[in-house]
Amino acid sequence: MQDSQTRLLDKKILEFIHRHADRPSTEVDFQALAYAVFEYQFERNSHYRKFCLLEGKSPGRLKSWKDIPAMPAAGFKELVLATFPLRNAVRTFRTSGTTGQNKGAHLFDTLKLYEAAILPSFKKYLLPDGVNLSFYFLISPPAESRHSSLSHMMGVVSRHFAGGKGRYYAEKEKILLGALLRDLRRERKKVFLLATAFSLKAFLDFLKAKKIGLRLPGGSRLMETGGFKGRMKEVSKTALYAECKERLGLAPECCVSEYGMTELSSQFYDTTLADAAAGIKRKPFKTGPAWTRTLVVDPVTGRETKNGARGVLRHFDLANRGSVLAVQTEDFGRRSGEGFELLGRARGAELRGCSLSYEEFLAKTG
């Protein structure tokens, strides 16, 4: 049961999301709500409050939303970052990690904001033309992966945009390649493939091995995501998209890369499809919805880089009310267009050395 202050803040955030579903937010509006969320989190998220105090920042002492202290993504592995008592958690999404102990956790006391934040940008960047599509998920179904934010998101997408009829082709870490091929061959409608880079590559390799080249109907498209970190070696996106053209008949203009993090509630997308639908010719970039902002900062000084210089991405996400709204990633990028360009996802830097790591310790004392 939420208290009235939380209910009120959530209402404000939801209104903001609905009001800005299709249009940008002004700096003034964004800052006002960012301050409100920051103040709330400073008060209720004790680890975040301490983090802010160590940074010398507190509500009432900021010059702009850019000054809101950004919690390193590693914080989600090390600390409980929640504005509510653990017993109120309705869902925990976990980041992928090499071992169970290494996983970060993002706790939610409600999924209302999370789900509301998914839809507008998904629609804007993947369904800008309102075409009727058949959804094919190369991602494990939400019922099977309760801790995967990606699977949950796909469930929401299927419910809202596919009438719950989207089909899943991943099962217990296995991709159902044969079934997917069979169904795609029979498909009459335009196809929407939603895949992690990992599962997509597996399907493309499968087609290659069988010497099969499909020609998906015009208007078909692909949403590909890095797989929410760490699963595989960086696959070159250009190479992956070239293979999509060869094996699926999907032109690079029909492929949109999604960038999301378990630590956030909102997602970022390439502007490729949306630009094409609006007849805009420009170099596509990544961008998020109006309740997010992304800064590119120098990893050493933490200050914003100048003139489009390379740096690490720092995201501000107002839908992240239950944890921290500002998250410092280890992902490299630079400013591009009205958004940013992703230059590579640094692997989570893990402690190495002859010092015993936590997981090893647990494994030994288990």
Place this chain on the structure above:
Amino acid sequence: MKKNIKRTESRPIASIVTSLGALSSRWLKKDCPFRKKAVRRLVDRSGYAGKMASAMLDALFGELTAPKLWRLLRAELGDPRVLDEFRRDRITGKWRRARGPAVITHIFSSNVPSPAITSFVLGMLVKSVNLGKVSRRDHGFLDIYLESLSKHDPRLAATSRLLPLGVKGGGYAFLRGPLHRSGLVVAYGSDETLSEIKKNIPQGTAFEGYGHRVSVGVYVGPAARTSAVAKKAARDVWMSGQRGCLSPLVLFIEGRKESEVLPFARAFKRALERDAKGKWLVSYDDDLSHVSLPKSDRVVPIKVFRKIEDVFKALRPFARWLQGVSLEAPEPQRRRWAERLSAMGVNRICRAGRMQVPPITWHHDGRPNLAHWLKWADWEE
């Protein structure tokens, strides 16, 4: 690799100490070309900041000077000249002589580069032929050190060899030759690595393994909460890039109120971010029932305690792996807590800021450094 490498058995220990010590003094000079090369390597390949690399070399070679090496030999052997000839023991009145193994194989880990140099120096002190395999992941700078030695003292350098690196996941079978020729195998690495290496060693061959270790900082009393101590604590943490067995992973600090701890934590974080460039995540809380070691780089949890007993209790699950504690506490408690910590298995207790400059006489992993590498002969005249 040549099968027969000439040992230095007939060379007096004093001459070896003088030569190695002189080389260390060269390495301590900032303009030493080998040092410069090593710093570059540590920055480019091992990911240390320039300041860290430089501080690490100072700490290493500052302990490998001639007087310090001589002191180590005296501390562990009484009379260092037992390595040259039979010498009369002052206490028993009997004659004794010590010899190192003909061949020592050293297998190094990737985390910190200094032990490789120390291990080879110790091996040369006991007049053995030293064969070294460095980590594939991080070669460190043993090759640069040996290069400098070959310029400085070719005869001594001729007793050392680097072994091939092997292939990833290929195990240690490729070291069969050297391992079977060795009288002693010294290995650094994870517990898994050590037991893997052991499988390849003939029965009866002496084995010295340096495995997993955990170090922490313990700060007791108001004098330990100053920003001066915080800066020293930060030095302990950043100097080996959090990778060494003496890198404190968690700090325990006494405090009753948040306002007592916050300035320390702030000064600590600021010092880390200034000296070990980049952002650090420092957290603090007073839940000692749950002490977890950080899972990520550049993360340091501070645990706030009221009673020191709670710290001992919190450390108990880690006791088997405890290595060093940087301890700040008022006298006479300091001695008392040092006793308690040593009883738990901690083998090095030092003041804040000294963690990364262990003296060469420190009993690494609680054992002598070279006395137990030797075989003794006693002569009752």
